[in-house]
Amino acid sequence: MIEFAQPAALWTALAIGLPVVAHMAYRRVTEKFYFSSLRFIRPSQIPRTGKRTPSDIPLLLVRILLFIILSLLLADPYWKSPSTPSLDGQNKETLIAIDLSPSMGGWGGIEEAKEKALTILEKEKDEVGFIAFGNTILNQIEIGNDRDSIKAQIQNLLPDWSRGNAQVLLDQTPSMFSEKAKERKLYILSDFQESDWQTAYTDLQNSGITYELIKVGGESEIEGKRQNNLSVLEARAVPAGPDKIRVWTVIRNWDDTNKTTEVELIAGGKVKAKNIVSIAPYGSVQSQFVIKEGDFSFAKVQLVEGDAFALDNERSVWLKAPPARRFGFWMPEFENDETDQEKSFLKTAVASSGDNGWNRWEWDQDRADALRLGDDQLEVQLLMILGLGKWFEEEQLGGLIEKYISKGGVALITPGEPFSSTVSILKSNQFFDYNFVRVAGGAVQSKNPFRIGALESSSALAEVFAGKAARDLYLSAIHRFGIMKPGASSEAIEVPLRDQEGRPLALVKPFDGGGRLVFLPFRMNTTWTDLPLRNSFLPLLMELTQGVKRESRSWPVIEPGEELIGVAGNFIAKKPGAFRFEDQWVEVVLSSAESSPDTLSMNELTESLGGSGVDSTSSTSGGDGSEEESNPLWMWFAIFATTLLIIEMLWSRPRQNSNAQKQIHA
Amino acid sequence: MVDKNLLDPSHLHSIEDYSLLARVVVDGAMPGIHRSLRQGRGSEFFQYRPYSRGEDLKLVDWKVFAKRDELVAKTFQEDTNFTVCLVLDVSASMGYEGKRASCSKLRYASMLAACFAYLANRQGDRIGLFAYSDEVREWIRPNSGATQLNRVFSSLQGLKAEGKNAHDFAWDRMASGLPGRAMVVFLSDFLEAENTLTERLRFSLSSRYECLCLQVLDPDEIDLPEGEALRFAELEGEREVSTSPPAIREKYKKDMSEFCDDLKTKLSSVSAEFESLITNQDLGHAMRRFLGMRNRK
Numbered sequence: 001m002i003e004f005a006q007p008a009a010l011w012t013a014l015a016i017g018l019p020v021v022a023h024m025a026y027r028r029v030t031e032k033f034y035f036s037s038l039r040f041i042r043p044s045q046i047p048r049t050g051k052r053t054p055s056d057i058p059l060l061l062v063r064i065l066l067f068i069i070l071s072l073l074l075a076d077p078y079w080k081s082p083s084t085p086s087l088d089g090q091n092k093e094t095l096i097a098i099d100l101s102p103s104m105g106g107w108g109g110i111e112e113a114k115e116k117a118l119t120i121l122e123k124e125k126d127e128v129g130f131i132a133f134g135n136t137i138l139n140q141i142e143i144g145n146d147r148d149s150i151k152a153q154i155q156n157l158l159p160d161w162s163r164g165n166a167q168v169l170l171d172q173t174p175s176m177f178s179e180k181a182k183e184r185k186l187y188i189l190s191d192f193q194e195s196d197w198q199t200a201y202t203d204l205q206n207s208g209i210t211y212e213l214i215k216v217g218g219e220s221e222i223e224g225k226r227q228n229n230l231s232v233l234e235a236r237a238v239p240a241g242p243d244k245i246r247v248w249t250v251i252r253n254w255d256d257t258n259k260t261t262e263v264e265l266i267a268g269g270k271v272k273a274k275n276i277v278s279i280a281p282y283g284s285v286q287s288q289f290v291i292k293e294g295d296f297s298f299a300k301v302q303l304v305e306g307d308a309f310a311l312d313n314e315r316s317v318w319l320k321a322p323p324a325r326r327f328g329f330w331m332p333e334f335e336n337d338e339t340d341q342e343k344s345f346l347k348t349a350v351a352s353s354g355d356n357g358w359n360r361w362e363w364d365q366d367r368a369d370a371l372r373l374g375d376d377q378l379e380v381q382l383l384m385i386l387g388l389g390k391w392f393e394e395e396q397l398g399g400l401i402e403k404y405i406s407k408g409g410v411a412l413i414t415p416g417e418p419f420s421s422t423v424s425i426l427k428s429n430q431f432f433d434y435n436f437v438r439v440a441g442g443a444v445q446s447k448n449p450f451r452i453g454a455l456e457s458s459s460a461l462a463e464v465f466a467g468k469a470a471r472d473l474y475l476s477a478i479h480r481f482g483i484m485k486p487g488a489s490s491e492a493i494e495v496p497l498r499d500q501e502g503r504p505l506a507l508v509k510p511f512d513g514g515g516r517l518v519f520l521p522f523r524m525n526t527t528w529t530d531l532p533l534r535n536s537f538l539p540l541l542m543e544l545t546q547g548v549k550r551e552s553r554s555w556p557v558i559e560p561g562e563e564l565i566g567v568a569g570n571f572i573a574k575k576p577g578a579f580r581f582e583d584q585w586v587e588v589v590l591s592s593a594e595s596s597p598d599t600l601s602m603n604e605l606t607e608s609l610g611g612s613g614v615d616s617t618s619s620t621s622g623g624d625g626s627e628e629e630s631n632p633l634w635m636w637f638a639i640f641a642t643t644l645l646i647i648e649m650l651w652s653r654p655r656q657n658s659n660a661q662k663q664i665h666a
Numbered sequence: 667m668v669d670k671n672l673l674d675p676s677h678l679h680s681i682e683d684y685s686l687l688a689r690v691v692v693d694g695a696m697p698g699i700h701r702s703l704r705q706g707r708g709s710e711f712f713q714y715r716p717y718s719r720g721e722d723l724k725l726v727d728w729k730v731f732a733k734r735d736e737l738v739a740k741t742f743q744e745d746t747n748f749t750v751c752l753v754l755d756v757s758a759s760m761g762y763e764g765k766r767a768s769c770s771k772l773r774y775a776s777m778l779a780a781c782f783a784y785l786a787n788r789q790g791d792r793i794g795l796f797a798y799s800d801e802v803r804e805w806i807r808p809n810s811g812a813t814q815l816n817r818v819f820s821s822l823q824g825l826k827a828e829g830k831n832a833h834d835f836a837w838d839r840m841a842s843g844l845p846g847r848a849m850v851v852f853l854s855d856f857l858e859a860e861n862t863l864t865e866r867l868r869f870s871l872s873s874r875y876e877c878l879c880l881q882v883l884d885p886d887e888i889d890l891p892e893g894e895a896l897r898f899a900e901l902e903g904e905r906e907v908s909t910s911p912p913a914i915r916e917k918y919k920k921d922m923s924e925f926c927d928d929l930k931t932k933l934s935s936v937s938a939e940f941e942s943l944i945t946n947q948d949l950g951h952a953m954r955r956f957l958g959m960r961n962r963k
Binding site for chain 1: 759760762771855857858884886887890891893895896897898899900901902903905906907908909910913914917918921922925
C-alpha cells in the first residue's frame with residue numbers, strides 16, 4: 001500500500017481550490033476569431049455568466065489532477081508491501097542487541113532500551129536471541145532459547161563501566177544467526193554515542209541481515225547533542241607545603257549554556273571541602289582543595305547536583321605519595337676505583353633529586369640486575385652503564401638495552417678502557433655512528449683543562465643554564481675525554497654539549513617510545529672531570545635524561561577494562577575508583593569519551609552498516625512476524641505530474657481559428 | 667421574368683467552372699436585358715446571313731456562292747475599342763466567410779467578375795483583369811475574344827486570398843496601364859481605404875473613363891458575428907481584441923454604416939459609382955448596375 005514519508009505535505013492538496021476558483025472567476029477567451037478588420041471593434045468587458053465552452057471542464061479536471069499529483073509528490077510517497085511471510089516461523093531469526101556502554105547509564109538510555117526490548121520480545125513471534133555489548137560482549141543468549149530467560153536478562157541489565165566499542169557487536173552478530181535462517185533480523189538499541197560508534201563498520205546486508213536501529217536516551221537531544229551534563233574530567237593530588245596536599249580538579253561543561261555547580265571533596269566518608277564553580281559553554285574550570293596530609297589514603301571529588309549522566313560526576317584520587325622511580329647500574333664484574341667513584345657520584349646525585357618526596361628516585365640494584373639477566377619488565381626507569389667495555393659484548397647486553405629503551409627506558413653510558421673499544425661497541429650495536437679519533441688530555445694537563453663551550457641558544461640546556469647557573473657549568477673542568485668523528489648515519493643523534501672547540505661532550509639518541517640513550521665521552525669521576533663536584537652536575541644529569549624527568553606522576557591511571565601487569569598477577573580494572581595493586585597505587589577513571597553528548601545521525605550509521613536500515617528513534621516497530629519493504633514512488637509521481645503538465649500546456653495554449661486556417665480559393 | 671434562383675450565390679457557389687457560371691447567369695437568368703453584339707465591320711468573322719439587295723458586294727462570300735449557288739453575306743464582330751477593366755482585391759480580408767454567408771467575399775467578387783467579363787465579351791469589349799493584395803497577383807492586359815475570356819476565367823480560378831492590401835501601390839500600377847477609354851470595375855471590401863480612394867480614383871472624372879466600385883461585405887461585417895465573447899484577431903495583422911459582440915453590436919453597426927455612407931459620398935465626388943453588396947445577396951443587382959453603365963457608352 002502507498003504510504004507517505006511526509007504526510008503533512010498532503011495539506012498542500014487544498015491548493016486544488018485554486019484552479020476551481022480560477023475557472024469560476026475568470027472567463028478567458030482563449031480561442032481566436034479571425035476577422036477581416038478590427039477597425040470598428042472595441043474591447044469590452046467579458047461577461048462572467050453564461051454558458052461555458054465544453055473544453056473548460058476537462059481542462060479544469062486536468063488541472064485539479066495535476067495539483068493532487070503534486071501534493072502527493074511532496075508527501076514523498078512510497079510503496080510499502082509486506083514480503084512473503086515465513087511459512088513455519090523456522091525461517092526467521094531475530095536478535096536483540098542492547099548497548100551497555102557507560103553512556104547508556106545517562107539520559108535514561110538503559111531504562112528506555114529495556115522497555116523497548118521487552119516490547120520487541122513480546123511482538124516478535126519467531127525465534128529470538130539476545131546480546132549485550134560494551135567494550136566486549138557482556139552477555140549473550142543464543143537464538144531460539146527460552147524467552148523467559150531473555151526477558152529476565154533484559155530486566156536485570158545495568159550499564160557497564162568499560163568504554164563502549166560497537167565493533168564487537170558487529171563482528172559477533174553474523175555468527176549468532178544460523179545458516180538455515182532465511183530471514184535474519186537485528187534490532188540494535190543504543191544511544192549511538194559518537195565515540196562508541198564512529199569507527200564501527202560492517203556490511204550487514206552482505207551477511208543477509210536486515211537491521212533496525214532504535215535510538216534510546218535521545219529525548220533531550222538537539223541537533224545530535226544530548227543536554228545537561230557536567231563531568232569531573234581530571235583530579236590530582238600534589239604536595240602543598242608541610243603536611244598539606246593540594247587536590248586540584250577539572251570540571252567540564254558539555255552544554256552550550258553557562259552552568260554553575262558545587263564541587264565537594266569527600267575523604268573518610270565526610271565532606272572535607274566545597275567549591276562553587278561557574279563553567280562557560282563547552283568550557284572547563286579548575287577547582288582546588290587543600291587538605292591535611294596523612295589522614296586518608298584517598299579521596300573522592302564529586303559534583304553535588306546531579307545531571308543527566310551521573311556516572312561521570314565523581315572521581316577518586318590517591319592522596320599518598322606515589323612510589324619512587326627506580327634507577328640502577330650495570331658495571332663490569334670486577335670493579336675498580338674509578339668505577340666505584342663514578343657510581344657513588346651518580347647514585348648520590350640521582351637519589352637526591354625529586355620534590356618533597358613525591359617524585360622520588362630509589363636505587364634498586366636488584367631490578368637492574370634482573371633486567372641484565374633478561375627480565376623485560378620496565379621496573380627501572382633509569383639505567384646507568386658505567387665503563388662500557390668488552391664485558392658488555394661478552395654478556396650480549398646490546399639487545400637487552402635496545403629492548404629496554406624501546407619501551408621508554410633511559411640509559412646513560414660512560415666509556416670503559418680502552419675508549420676505542422667503547423666507541424666500537426656502540427657503533428656495532430648501531431647506537432651511535434661515531435668513530436674514535438683519540439683521547440684528549442691526561443693527568444699532565446690537569447692545570448689546563450678543557451672547558452664546556454657555549455650552549456646553543458635554542459637548546460633545552462640553554463633554558464636550564466641561564467644567567468648565573470651557566471657560569472658554574474662553564475667553569476667545569478674536563479681533564480680527559482674521547483674525541484669522536486661523526487659517521488655517515490649520525491643525523492639522528494643530538495649533541496647537546498660540546499667543548500670550546502666544538503667537539504662532542506655528550507651524545508643523545510632519542511627513541512620513538514620515549515626512551516633515550518645518552519653517551520658521555522668521559523667518566524664521571526675526578527680523574528676525568530670535576531663536574532660531579534659542581535652544583536650544575538645534578539641539573540645537567542637530569543636534563544640529559546629528560547625522558548625520565550618530564551614524567552611528573554608515576555602511579556598508573558587506567559580505564560575500566562584495561563589491564564595492569566604485575567609480578568604475581570594482573571590487575572583488571574572493572575569500575576572507577578582508587579585501588580592498591582601490589583606496591584602500586586592505581587586510579588581507575590571512567591573514559592572521558594563516554595561523557596560526550598554527541599551522537600551519530602541515522603544516515604551515518606546506515607552508511608556504516610551497509611545501508612538500508614530502518615531508523616526508529618522514538619518507537620519500536622517491527623516484530624509483527626513479517627518484513628516490510630519500502631519502494632519510493634516519487635519518480636513515478638514526478639513522471640505523471642510532468643505528463644499532466646504537458647497535457648495542460650498543450651490544451652490551454654491559444655488555438656488558431658479554423659476560418660484562418662482554411663485556404664480561401666476564389 | 668428573371669429567375670432569382672439562378673442569381674443566388676448559394677446556388678452558384680457550387681459551380682466551379684466560371685465559363686459555365688457566367689453563361690448560367692447571363693444567358694439563363696438575365697435574358698434580354700443586355701444589348702446584343704454589334705455586328706458590322708470588324709476584324710473577327712462572326713456568321714453568315716442571306717445577302718440583301720443593295721448591300722456592299724464586298725460582303726458576299728463568293729466561295730459559298732460557287733458551292734451552293736446562293737448569295738450569302740459574311741458578318742463580322744464589331745471591334746468597339748472599349749475596355750472593361752476588372753480590378754479585384756485579393757487581400758486576406760477578402761477570404762473571410764462568416765457562418766451566414768454563402769461563400770467567401772473573394773468567391774463572390776470573382777463570380778461577379780466572371781459574369782462581367784462574359785457580358786463584356788458578348789458585347790465585343792476588350793476585357794482585362796488586375797488582382798492585387800500587397801503585390802500584383804494577376805495582371806491580364808485588356809484584349810478581346812474568346813481566348814482572352816478563357817484566360818480571365820482561368821485566372822479567377824486560381825486566385826487566393828492572402829497578404830495585406832496595398833491599395834495605393836496597386837491602383838497606381840493599374841492606372842498606368844489603362845487604355846484610352848475604359849470602364850473600371852473595382853471589387854473590394856474597401857476597408858481602410860477611404861482616405862486615399864478619392865485621390866486615386868480621380869481619373870474617373872474624365873469623360874473617357876467610368877468607375878464602378880462594388881464593395882463586397884460579409885453579413886458578419888455588417889452586424890458582427892454571433893457569440894458571447896470572442897477574441898478577434900486581424901486577418902491582415904497581428905492585432906487582437908477580446909470583446910463581447912452583443913455589447914458593442916449597436917455601436918459597430920452605426921460605425922460601419924457611417925463608414926459606407928462616407929465612402930459613397932467621397933466616391934460621388936470623383937464621379938465614381940458605388941454599390942455595397944453582401945455575400946448572401948443575389949448577383950442580379952450588381953449585374954444590372956454594370957449593364958446600365960455599359961449601355962450608356
